[in-house]
Amino acid sequence: MPGWLIWLLAGGAAVFIVLLFYWQIILTEGVYLGQGMVTWLYDITANRYDRIKQFDSEVETYFLGRPLAMVLQDNPSSLVLDIATGTARLPLTLFEQPAFKGKVIGIDASRKMLAVAADKSKPFADRLTLLWHDASLLPFPDDSFDAVTCLEMLEFTPDPEAQLAEAVRVLTPGGFLLTTRRTGNQANFMPGKTHSPEGFAAVLSNLNLVEVQIERWQVDYDLAWGWKAGCETRSSKAVNEILRCPHCLQSSLVERELALYCAACDARYPIHSGVVELFRNNYR
Ligand SMILES: C[S@@+](CC[C@H](N)C(=O)[O-])C[C@H]1O[C@@H](n2cnc3c(N)ncnc32)[C@H](O)[C@@H]1O
Incomplete structure (x- = not known):
């Protein structure tokens, strides 16, 4: 040659x-x-x-904090689940809204992202529970949350539609889902992970969401809102009431000595630096 x-x-x-x-x-x-x-x-x-994302707090307030707080303001004890909470972007902008009096559970698969989230959210530690867990199977019963948010995450999951279905499962009827649709040129390089606006609206409608709205947001994302159909019920449950043991799926976790214990199967989940570590295999 x-x-x-x-x-x-x-x-x-x-x-x-x-x-x-x-x-x-x-x-x-x-x-x-x-x-x-x-x-x-x-x-x-x-x-x-x-630093990479360069979040601007005024923009966050305008697009996320204020609209979310307005929708939730009638329910002072509302409980919000933020799927893939990352560095607590969404909880923080929501807590900054005086109208929002509720609590947030933030769940993420990256322990290091949660460490940053815990550090940033110390002033709100009594209102934010951070869980280290994979969000593909949420450790909560059906109809648990008044609102579920899931920003900039779906396209990084093995099955975005299954992830959306899981998010809607834990949402109470009458509650709302706020999520994102990946847009822009880069979306073209993510086959099987992104949707057209019409396709995304159809997926959300098929999941029993009504009044679905999709609006332009950032360069690479649209925001999508939808309400879970059904008779409006207010969830407003306490975190310990709904958090299931990921091992045996019983919702009986009791906090003791910086850990959560499952009364049914004896699994132990440490709480380290403000993060409940459900992910590691702590079963006994
Ligand atoms: C682009 S970041 C978005 C973080 C945050 N929602 C925001 O808007 O800043 C994506 C996040 O999704 C998390 N993530 C990806 N797959 C996940 C999964 N299966 N379960 C839980 N978190 C996941 C990552 O760890 C990361 O924190």
């Missing part, structure tokens, strides 16, 4: 590997390589996440 052809093939292979790396790791954040890769990438960027 002539030398120039070897160089050409080697150069082509190198370009292919660089492009593949860029697509799999940078553009799609490891989603096609499995949940472990997604979580690891968030773990290693957790301390830089807020």
Whole structure:
């Protein structure tokens, strides 16, 4: 084989590997390589996440904090679940709203993102419960929350529609889901993970959500709102009342000596630096 052809093939292979790396790791954040890769990438960027995102508190208030607080203001003891809470972006903007008097549970698979969240949210520690757990199976019974939020996460899950169904399952009838639809050029490189506006609205409607609205938000995301159909009930449950033991699925976790214990199966879940560690195998 002539030398120039070897160089050409080697150069082509190198370009292919660089492009593949860029697509799999940078553009799609490891989603096609499995949940472990997604979580690891968030773990290693957790301390830089807020700097990368450059959140502007006024913009957060305008698009998230204020509208959410307005919808929830009639229910002073409302309970909100923030799926993939990351560094507590959503809980913090909500707590800054005087009209919001309720509590938030934030769940995330990245322990390092939750460490940053716990640090930032110390002034609201009595109103925010941070759970280290995979959100694909939420450790809560049906109809538990007045609102469920899930921002910038669906496209990083193995099955975005199954994740949405799980979010709606724990939402009380009359409660609302706030989530995001990935848009922009990068969405074209995430086959099977993103939807057209019409497709996304149809998925939400098929999940028993009504009054679905999709609005422009950030460069790469639309915001989508929808209300769970059914007779309006106010959940307003206490966290310990609804949190299930992920091991035996009984909702009987009791807090003692910086841990949650399951009365049914004796599993123990440590609480470290403000985070309930449900993820690690702590079963006995
Ligand atoms: C782009 S960040 C969004 C964080 C936050 N919602 C925000 O808007 O800033 C995506 C988050 O989803 C989390 N995540 C991805 N897959 C998850 C899963 N299966 N269960 C729980 N969290 C997950 C990641 O750890 C990461 O914190």
